[in-house]
Amino acid sequence: xxxxxxxxxxxxxxxxLADTPTGMKINFDEQNMTKWxxxxxxxxxxxxxxxxxxxxxxxxxxxxxxxxxxxxKTKIYHPNVxxxxxxSMCLGLLRPDQWKPPNKVVTVLSLIQSxxxxxNIDDAIEPSIANEYKENRKEFEKNxxxxxxxxxx
Amino acid sequence: xxxxxxxxxxxxxxxxxxxxxxxxxxxITGPLVGERQSSAAITAEYAxxxxxxxxxxxxxxxxxxxxxxxxxxxxxxxxxxxxxxxxALLREANVAxxxxxxxxxxxxxxxxxxxxxxxxxxxxxxxxxxxLMQKLAQTLRNGEGNAxxxxxxxxxxxxxxxxxxxxxxxxxxxxxxxxxNDFAGFVHGDLKSYCGNNIEPTASEIxxxxxxxxxxxxxxxxxxxxxxxxxxxxxxxxxNVTPFVQTTEQSGLWQPTIRLLYRPGHYDILYKAxxxxxxxxxxxxxxxxxxxxxxxxxxxxIAAPSNVDxxxxxxxLYSTGLGQRWPSVSYDFDATPAPxxxxxxxxxxxxxxxxxxxxxxxxxxxxxPAVQHAPAxxxxxxxxxxxxxxxxxxxxxxxxxxxxxxxxxxxxxxPSMYELEHMHALPLQTSIMKNSHxxxxxFLNPDFQPEAWSxxxxxxxxxxxxxxx
Numbered sequence: 001x002x003x004x005x006x007x008x009x010x011x012x013x014x015x016x017l018a019d020t021p022t023g024m025k026i027n028f029d030e031q032n033m034t035k036w037x038x039x040x041x042x043x044x045x046x047x048x049x050x051x052x053x054x055x056x057x058x059x060x061x062x063x064x065x066x067x068x069x070x071x072x073k074t075k076i077y078h079p080n081v082x083x084x085x086x087x088s089m090c091l092g093l094l095r096p097d098q099w100k101p102p103n104k105v106v107t108v109l110s111l112i113q114s115x116x117x118x119x120n121i122d123d124a125i126e127p128s129i130a131n132e133y134k135e136n137r138k139e140f141e142k143n144x145x146x147x148x149x150x151x152x153x
Numbered sequence: 154x155x156x157x158x159x160x161x162x163x164x165x166x167x168x169x170x171x172x173x174x175x176x177x178x179x180x181i182t183g184p185l186v187g188e189r190q191s192s193a194a195i196t197a198e199y200a201x202x203x204x205x206x207x208x209x210x211x212x213x214x215x216x217x218x219x220x221x222x223x224x225x226x227x228x229x230x231x232x233x234x235x236x237x238x239x240x241a242l243l244r245e246a247n248v249a250x251x252x253x254x255x256x257x258x259x260x261x262x263x264x265x266x267x268x269x270x271x272x273x274x275x276x277x278x279x280x281x282x283x284x285l286m287q288k289l290a291q292t293l294r295n296g297e298g299n300a301x302x303x304x305x306x307x308x309x310x311x312x313x314x315x316x317x318x319x320x321x322x323x324x325x326x327x328x329x330x331x332x333x334n335d336f337a338g339f340v341h342g343d344l345k346s347y348c349g350n351n352i353e354p355t356a357s358e359i360x361x362x363x364x365x366x367x368x369x370x371x372x373x374x375x376x377x378x379x380x381x382x383x384x385x386x387x388x389x390x391x392x393n394v395t396p397f398v399q400t401t402e403q404s405g406l407w408q409p410t411i412r413l414l415y416r417p418g419h420y421d422i423l424y425k426a427x428x429x430x431x432x433x434x435x436x437x438x439x440x441x442x443x444x445x446x447x448x449x450x451x452x453x454x455i456a457a458p459s460n461v462d463x464x465x466x467x468x469x470l471y472s473t474g475l476g477q478r479w480p481s482v483s484y485d486f487d488a489t490p491a492p493x494x495x496x497x498x499x500x501x502x503x504x505x506x507x508x509x510x511x512x513x514x515x516x517x518x519x520x521x522p523a524v525q526h527a528p529a530x531x532x533x534x535x536x537x538x539x540x541x542x543x544x545x546x547x548x549x550x551x552x553x554x555x556x557x558x559x560x561x562x563x564x565x566x567x568p569s570m571y572e573l574e575h576m577h578a579l580p581l582q583t584s585i586m587k588n589s590h591x592x593x594x595x596f597l598n599p600d601f602q603p604e605a606w607s608x609x610x611x612x613x614x615x616x617x618x619x620x621x622x
């Protein structure tokens with residue numbers, strides 16, 4: 001990893017420390033700074049309220065010229081998070097063809113928070129959950145709460 | 154319709170294929186920016202291509218003696234402009250200009266603010282832009298003479314080169330968004346989303362709009378020129394040149410022109426011969442030769458180019474009985490009877506138009522001060538060429554009947570390894586008769602018949618990779 005990449009990651013971590021967005025906690029290991037662990041609270045106004053979700057951010061060696069990879073380590077019932085043990089996310093911002101080097105991780109995290117409040121149905125990674133969100137919102141909310149209780153307490 | 158439906162893939166399978174094709178990364182090889190090399194390599198690359206390309210590339214080395222490859226990784230156009238911008242600063246060799254350029258680019262922060270871009274993050278990338286400027290200016294000041302290497306090395310460092318490219322991408326974006334009158338007509342939709350989708354992402358390749366923006370924002374204020382040569386299948390004998398920016402004289406100083414070669418989907422860098430004036434360098438002393446020729450003359454031999462005629466000292470070397478001086482130039486071991494067409498440019502500030510008689514070939518040589526190259530008239534050369542006078546500095550100047558030597562090698566020795574290190578300067582080497590345009594495999598031969606590639610020779614020069622970026 002280039003010195004530029006390390007400097008950039010340190011700088012972003014410094015900014016996160018100085019001004020941590022609400023509902024987030026970042027665990028940073030200086031020995032392994034390319035892997036961040038983030039604890040994200042389900043936003044109050046969302047169906048995920050009360051849940052605590054563990055996320056992992058992996059910075060590639062080419063960072064910031066390649067996007068970081070964000071995944072949910074806690075299972076979550078959400079149209080934009082893959083329903084498997086990877087918990088990968090499909091965010092436009094993070095797609096290799098759309099990634100811009102000045103983008104910051106904290107922007108990505110805020111975007112994830114807003115996705116918990118309102119999923120992006122047009123860009124869903126789990127079409128069946130997206131469908132349920134559109135057509136049977138009650139069932140969707142019931143499933144979300146069920147999963148929060150089972151995995152995210 | 155029922156018959157058709159067999160060929161329609163289900164959506165998820167289509168999506169899967171789409172994903173595969175979207176994720177496909179061609180194998181990318183070669184340096185990010187290559188060494189400067191003879192553009193005859195391009196001619197050779199297209200030797201088996203269709204006639205339009207053959208004609209156009211055959212005409213290329215006459216006008217553009219050198220080129221430099223950029224890796225086809227999607228950044229080639231950006232990288233080519235960024236690299237040549239720095240290189241033009243080096244070619245102008247005005248140390249003070251590095252400082253003015255740094256100050257000028259620094260002031261572009263306003264432009265980022267005006268365009269609503271994340272100025273602070275962008276100026277992080279500017280640090281690498283300015284860092285390289287300072288490094289190059291320092292190298293020039295110290296007179297270390299390796300500024301070109303520093304530049305090439307930096308651009309071959311992926312992270313540093315990407316930083317510089319990223320800054321230039323956002324410079325282009327900011328320029329477009331703050332000059333709507335110049336660009337709105339060329340862009341679909343609003344400028345902000347156009348730049349956000351087509352210019353700012355790392356994966357965005359340079360497009361015409363971005364080239365125009367960089368020409369205006371980066372190149373024009375420096376006084377440098379920018380030309381792009383388009384090599385494509387369009388009609389014509391030569392590739393079309395689009396001058397984006399004309400050079401403007403700055404305080405009476407000559408300004409370099411940046412030249413790019415565009416092939417559909419890919420940019421490389423081009424140079425004219427006069428872009429690199431050949432400095433007249435002292436001929437390296439031929440110490441290796443001295444060692445090899447252990448003979449009674451050793452004791453009195455002083456290795457200096459002007460007073461040695463070793464070959465003549467050795468009895469029986471030449472059937473002609475003429476004492477031939479071996480000029481210490483790189484092309485010496487070629488078996489052709491004809492004098493090599495060559496021209497070395499003086500380090501004069503003015504660009505000299507490539508000259509008169511057609512088929513001039515620009516060979517970079519370390520011209521020996523002892524040898525005057527008579528301007529060769531290639532059209533009249535027969536096997537019985539008129540004797541060429543090589544004027545020597547020694548009082549006893551020798552007249553050399555080269556025609557008499559024409560049917561044998563000029564000397565009994567194999568070319569030594571010490572001469573081989575100069576060979577890379579030759580523009581085209583074919584296996585049969587080396588660099589002669591009497592060889593039909595030479596691109597200057599009227600009956601030009603390119604050599605076919607054969608597997609024993611490997612895949613050819615490293616610059617030959619074709620890439621789409």
